Amino acid sequence: MTSTAFSIHETRPRASTLLIAATAAPAMIATMLVLVFVVFESSGRTLSAIAPANVAEAAGLGLGGETLRRVRMGEDATARLSVRPEIISSSVKSVTALEAAVFARQVELIRMFDRHGSIADPHLRRHLVCLAADLDVRDIVEYLGAADAATCRPGETRAAIVQR
Amino acid sequence: MVNSQRSDAEPISNSQPFSPANRELVPASAAWELGVDAASTRWTLAAYAYGLFAVLGLAYVLLDMPIQVADGYTNMIGLGQRSLLDGVYSEFFQRSYLRPLLWGQQHVVYMLANGRYFEWFRGWHVVQVLLLVVLFIRLLRPRTIADVAALPLGLAILLGMHTFIGTVVEAYPINTYMTILLCTAGAADIALGSPTRWRDLAAVVLFAFAALTVESGLLVWVVFVAAWLTGARGVSRGAIVTLTVLFAGYFVLRFGILDVGSPGLIERSSGYGFRSRDPQELIAMFGANPWRFYGYNVVSSILSVLWSEPRAGVWDLTERVVDHVRFSRPMMVNMVASTLATGVLMRFVWRRRRQWRVRLFERADRIVLIFAAVLVANGALSYGYTKDVMMSPAGVFYALAVTVATGDLIGRTPRGAGVTVVLAMLMAAMSAAWAVRAVAVHVAVRQSGMAVREQWAYLDQWLETQHKSAADPAALALQRQLQDDAIVRHPGKPALTGDWLTWLEGQ
Numbered sequence: 001m002t003s004t005a006f007s008i009h010e011t012r013p014r015a016s017t018l019l020i021a022a023t024a025a026p027a028m029i030a031t032m033l034v035l036v037f038v039v040f041e042s043s044g045r046t047l048s049a050i051a052p053a054n055v056a057e058a059a060g061l062g063l064g065g066e067t068l069r070r071v072r073m074g075e076d077a078t079a080r081l082s083v084r085p086e087i088i089s090s091s092v093k094s095v096t097a098l099e100a101a102v103f104a105r106q107v108e109l110i111r112m113f114d115r116h117g118s119i120a121d122p123h124l125r126r127h128l129v130c131l132a133a134d135l136d137v138r139d140i141v142e143y144l145g146a147a148d149a150a151t152c153r154p155g156e157t158r159a160a161i162v163q164r
Numbered sequence: 165m166v167n168s169q170r171s172d173a174e175p176i177s178n179s180q181p182f183s184p185a186n187r188e189l190v191p192a193s194a195a196w197e198l199g200v201d202a203a204s205t206r207w208t209l210a211a212y213a214y215g216l217f218a219v220l221g222l223a224y225v226l227l228d229m230p231i232q233v234a235d236g237y238t239n240m241i242g243l244g245q246r247s248l249l250d251g252v253y254s255e256f257f258q259r260s261y262l263r264p265l266l267w268g269q270q271h272v273v274y275m276l277a278n279g280r281y282f283e284w285f286r287g288w289h290v291v292q293v294l295l296l297v298v299l300f301i302r303l304l305r306p307r308t309i310a311d312v313a314a315l316p317l318g319l320a321i322l323l324g325m326h327t328f329i330g331t332v333v334e335a336y337p338i339n340t341y342m343t344i345l346l347c348t349a350g351a352a353d354i355a356l357g358s359p360t361r362w363r364d365l366a367a368v369v370l371f372a373f374a375a376l377t378v379e380s381g382l383l384v385w386v387v388f389v390a391a392w393l394t395g396a397r398g399v400s401r402g403a404i405v406t407l408t409v410l411f412a413g414y415f416v417l418r419f420g421i422l423d424v425g426s427p428g429l430i431e432r433s434s435g436y437g438f439r440s441r442d443p444q445e446l447i448a449m450f451g452a453n454p455w456r457f458y459g460y461n462v463v464s465s466i467l468s469v470l471w472s473e474p475r476a477g478v479w480d481l482t483e484r485v486v487d488h489v490r491f492s493r494p495m496m497v498n499m500v501a502s503t504l505a506t507g508v509l510m511r512f513v514w515r516r517r518r519q520w521r522v523r524l525f526e527r528a529d530r531i532v533l534i535f536a537a538v539l540v541a542n543g544a545l546s547y548g549y550t551k552d553v554m555m556s557p558a559g560v561f562y563a564l565a566v567t568v569a570t571g572d573l574i575g576r577t578p579r580g581a582g583v584t585v586v587l588a589m590l591m592a593a594m595s596a597a598w599a600v601r602a603v604a605v606h607v608a609v610r611q612s613g614m615a616v617r618e619q620w621a622y623l624d625q626w627l628e629t630q631h632k633s634a635a636d637p638a639a640l641a642l643q644r645q646l647q648d649d650a651i652v653r654h655p656g657k658p659a660l661t662g663d664w665l666t667w668l669e670g671q
Contacts, residue, residue, distance in 0.1 A: 010266075015308070015309060015310040015313075015574055015575045015576070016574065016579070016584050016588070017589045018584055018585070019313075019453055019573075019574040019584060019588050019591060020309060020310060020313040020574055021588075022316075022587075022588035022589070022591045022592040022595070023313050023314060023316075023317055023570060023574050023591040023592070023594075023595050024312075024313040024315075024316050024317070024595070025314035025592070025595070026322040026592055026595035026596035026599045027319070027595045027596075027598060027599045027602070028214070028316045029316050029599070030320065030599030030600070030601075030602060030603050031214070031217055031218050031221060031316065031319075031320075031599075032217075033603070034603060034606055035217060035220060035221055036219035038220070038221060038224045038288045041657065044276050046657060046660075048258055048661060048662040048664070049657075049658035049659060049660050049661060050657075050658060050659055050661050051658035051659075053279075061659065062619070063614075063618075063656075063659070064618045064621030064622055064653070065614070065617030065618055065620060065621040065650065065651050065656055066617075066655065066656060067621070068621045068650045068651050069652055072651070072652060091650075108622045111622075111623065111625055112622060112624075112625075115624060138654060
């Protein structure tokens with residue numbers, strides 16, 4: 001170690017601890033928060049998130065990928081399942097994934113279910129058309145058959161689902 | 165105390181000479197370049213350790229994102245149908261774009277993947293981010309507590325810049341923009357190092373690779389020339405001449421021999437004024453005289469890096485001011501972050517003006533001046549249309565320049581208590597604003613992953629709207645595999661909720 005005329009430690013004033021902390025701390029805290037989030041999620045608990053518990057909740061949240069995954073894993077799109085109040089509304093507690101897709105106003109989901117043969121039953125199809133008409137989801141009404149909607153009793157299908 | 169031991173520090177001969185006579189002109193950091201001691205080695209290691217943590221967070225969300233459908237799966241369909249040489253050769257004869265090595269890179273990773281596409285392509289994206297962060301830290305050479313204190317801010321700027329988002333939210337399968345970030349940062353690392361023969365060869369190879377990957381790869385030449393003009397001698401004069409000949413040769417090849425041309429106004433939408441304009445509108449406005457539009461794009465692109473406004477050519481924040489409409493939270497964050505960071509940079513430029521006038525450049529000066537050169541050249545390359553990610557190379561050098569300017573600000577000036585407190589508050593505000601922007605990029609990548617999964621879930625419907633279908637059995641098999649990767653094998657993470665997202669979404 002030799003000392004020179006340009007020795008930084010002799011000529012350079014000490015950096016202010018306050019300035020150093022003020023510059024580094026916010027960005028470092030953000031990085032740490034991201035890593036804490038990663039650790040929590042990796043251990044199975046996602047912070048500040050809503051995860052669907054079944055295919056109806058996935059459809060109710062409008063998550064096409066998760067809905068398709070659950071259908072492929074064997075979950076039944078026509079089975080009535082419990083959904084939490086924050087998924088659709090506090091008054092809707094038990095729905096099928098198909099109904100949840102209508103509540104979520106997701107015509108793409110309805111099309112996907114149709115391609116998978118989940119809406120082959122004409123009665124089920126009419127039931128969904130009536131629900132879509134009650135909720136005024138026009139693209140789903142048009143996709144499933146606007147003619148059927150004319151035969152629906154306004155509000156009846158939605159009320160029946162709410163009363164479950 | 166200065167140690168005679170050196171690691172990767174450049175020799176003194178590589179810097180402009182300084183003497184006791186001009187000592188007052190020399191920043192304290194000049195002495196700092198003379199050597200490293202044990203303490204500085206510890207700070208350097210701490211910097212790399214922190215960089216690794218920063219990469220881990222981003223890697224986590226990058227590995228959650230599947231290969232996308234448009235420009236991802238659709239680009240991969242042809243990769244298995246031609247050999248590497250055939251494919252690269254045929255890419256020389258495309259219209260408007262000359263990007264043969266982009267196809268080559270995708271082909272190489274595709275063949276290496278041997279069916280494990282998600283792992284290889286997504287893994288390669290993570291490796292690219294890691295390499296970029298390593299290059300970023302290498303260029304900064306943090307050796308004191310002030311340098312290391314500026315690094316978290318620098319990495320937050322690097323990862324939080326709006327120009328950077330496009331390099332991580334798009335899984336093409338290989339993100340070309342990210343490749344060019346590595347090439348330009350790599351060029352700076354070569355140019356600012358100590359002169360050796362291999363650097364000359366590496367410079368030429370790197371330029372050829374970057375220029376034939378995507379048009380913005382030409383910025384590699386700008387980095388080498390700017391570094392050389394500021395006294396960096398990592399590459400020799402002969403190499404600079406060779407690079408310049410190759411640079412000119414690129415244009416001869418593109419426009420004279422191959423007649424590839426360049427994209428015209430009809431190619432895509434672009435921002436102008438307070439909103440985005442579609443190609444027909446642009447032709448109606450500028451068809452006869454596009455130079456005004458080109459000039460607008462160049463200036464907009466440069467301002468976008470410095471002030472985050474305009475974005476993609478659209479003056480959204482300004483419009484809100486004019487119309488007395490409230491800013492969104494992300495807009496406020498962006499404005500605070502960019503104004504303070506550019507202010508710190510301007511202060512550095514002002515403080516060093518006397519040294520620059522007598523051509524006395526240190527490493528920090530070179531980094532700032534390379535940024536200036538890349539900013540102007542990157543803006544010029546964006547003449548055709550404006551898009552945030554097109555300015556991503558300038559964004560990386562902006563992060564470098566602001567980091568060295570911050571290190572200079574916090575590391576050397578003696579002040580009174582009052583000034584120090586005010587400065588500390590400003591630095592904390594800047595660091596916090598950039599931290600929010602960096603976290604926002606993580607959220608954007610996560611949400612992009614969810615959006616890509618939706619694309620795969622509704623693939624049949626998308627193919628119908630595009631009037632496409634995978635008739636070829638190999639393409640169909642690839643489609644099924646990528647869809648299974650996105651939906652079943654690597655399912656998405658839960659959607660984030662909460663008011664806190666309003667600070668982050670739409671950055």
